[in-house]
Amino acid sequence: MEADAFVIDIPLRSGYEAAGHGLSRRRGVIVALSDAGLTGWGEFVELPGYSPETTETALASLAGSPVTHSNPMAVSARRTAELDLEAKTRGVSLAELLGASPGPVPAGAVVARFGDVAATLSEAAERVAEGYRKLKIKIGPGFDLEPLAELRNRYPDLALAADANGAYRPGEVPSGLDEVDLLYLEQPYRPETGWEAFARLRANLSTPICLDESITGLPTLRSAIAAAACDAVNVKPARLVGLRAAVEIHDLAVDAGLGLVVGGLLETGIGRAASAALARLPGFTFPADLSASRRYWDRDLTTPEWELVDGTLEVMDRPGIGVEVDADYLDEIAESRHSLPH
Numbered sequence: 001m002e003a004d005a006f007v008i009d010i011p012l013r014s015g016y017e018a019a020g021h022g023l024s025r026r027r028g029v030i031v032a033l034s035d036a037g038l039t040g041w042g043e044f045v046e047l048p049g050y051s052p053e054t055t056e057t058a059l060a061s062l063a064g065s066p067v068t069h070s071n072p073m074a075v076s077a078r079r080t081a082e083l084d085l086e087a088k089t090r091g092v093s094l095a096e097l098l099g100a101s102p103g104p105v106p107a108g109a110v111v112a113r114f115g116d117v118a119a120t121l122s123e124a125a126e127r128v129a130e131g132y133r134k135l136k137i138k139i140g141p142g143f144d145l146e147p148l149a150e151l152r153n154r155y156p157d158l159a160l161a162a163d164a165n166g167a168y169r170p171g172e173v174p175s176g177l178d179e180v181d182l183l184y185l186e187q188p189y190r191p192e193t194g195w196e197a198f199a200r201l202r203a204n205l206s207t208p209i210c211l212d213e214s215i216t217g218l219p220t221l222r223s224a225i226a227a228a229a230c231d232a233v234n235v236k237p238a239r240l241v242g243l244r245a246a247v248e249i250h251d252l253a254v255d256a257g258l259g260l261v262v263g264g265l266l267e268t269g270i271g272r273a274a275s276a277a278l279a280r281l282p283g284f285t286f287p288a289d290l291s292a293s294r295r296y297w298d299r300d301l302t303t304p305e306w307e308l309v310d311g312t313l314e315v316m317d318r319p320g321i322g323v324e325v326d327a328d329y330l331d332e333i334a335e336s337r338h339s340l341p342h
Contacts, residue, residue, distance in 0.1 A: 001035040002339075002342075003031070003339065003340035007028075007055055009026070009027045011025050011298075012024060012297075013297060013298060022112075026045065026047075027054075028045045028058075030077075031077045031340070033081045033082060038085060038088045040080075041320075042274070043080070045265045058077070062077070063341065073238040077238070080237070085320070098280075099281065100277065100282075102317040103280060104313070104314050105280060106312055107312055108136055109127040109130075109136070109295060110137075110138070111124050113138070115142075117147050120151075128155060132308065133311040134183070134287040136160075139164055140167030140168065141167060148180045159286075162177070162185050163187060166189055166213060168188045173205070178205055178207050186234055187210070187214065188209065195224060198229035211229065215235075217245065217249075218248055221249055221252055234262075235261070243278055260284045261289060262275050263288075266296060269293055269305060269306050273323050275288070275290055276313055291308070294307075299329065301329060301330055
């Protein structure tokens with residue numbers, strides 16, 4: 001077996017501004033595991049302000065070198081490549097390997113124009129025109145009711161969610177959110193705020209509370225359930241150390257009667273393929289935070305590129321992740337290539 005890591009740094013088609021952090025480019029690592037003429041692919045995403053992991057720590061972790069903190073997203077990239085290779089070896093789709101099946105995934109677009117109402121409304125109009133039926137808006141203190149109320153006024157039938165990325169403190173979330181008819185409010189407080197604060201907010205709002213960063217694995221999900229701290233969970237397989245762990249989260253959440261949504265991390269078509277396969281599991285009741293390739297990139301790393309059709313992304317009935325990686329383009333844009341331990 002051959003194992004390689006490709007460092008990439010590619011510009012986003014449009015900027016990304018959430019409460020506390022923004023991006024115009026996206027660094028990361030593409031992992032390739034090749035054996036018997038087949039290649040499995042995985043992706044690590046560097047997201048400053050969201051995770052302490054960097055491209056450098058990911059490379060060190062993938063190479064087996066000592067690192068100063070855990071690197072779940074780097075580990076996930078390797079594990080995803082292993083699963084993709086396993087699925088291709090068996091001749092089945094990644095979705096089938098996870099216990100699901102190929103087919104359409106209801107898609108959603110994230111509008112991250114924090115602090116700028118006009119830009120938020122303008123981008124939302126673009127996404128609706130493109131065919132998205134769900135939008136998730138990045139909000140926080142001082143930037144919440146105004147854009148959300150205006151969006152609801154303009155699009156009364158739109159599935160609308162809001163994500164604070166932990167920007168509020170207890171007592172700061174406006175009760176007026178209930179009037180906007182949101183699918184859910186995601187991660188209102190920082191994880192260290194404590195389950196009791198989430199439970200109190202949930203008791204005081206009719207808007208469902210969805211947890212993202214607070215859920216790092218089965219133990220934290222069990223604690224959240226015991227504390228009645230949430231109505232739903234945003235599942236990002238990279239943050240949960242891989243797809244198998246994400247399936248375990250799915251199963252526990254379903255047993256507890258919680259809603260589920262697959263989240264995105266500004267991945268290329270490689271990471272998006274893995275997340276879309278996961279989103280085919282039956283417990284994912286909300287449209288995924290996954291968008292077409294052109295939402296992010298002038299040119300994606302996969303062929304075919306992900307396209308929005310009737311508000312959905314199609315998980316192909318093909319072995320593995322279901323899309324081909326454009327190896328020539330990857331070689332062209334890679335800043336560096338590193339051999340990894342088998």
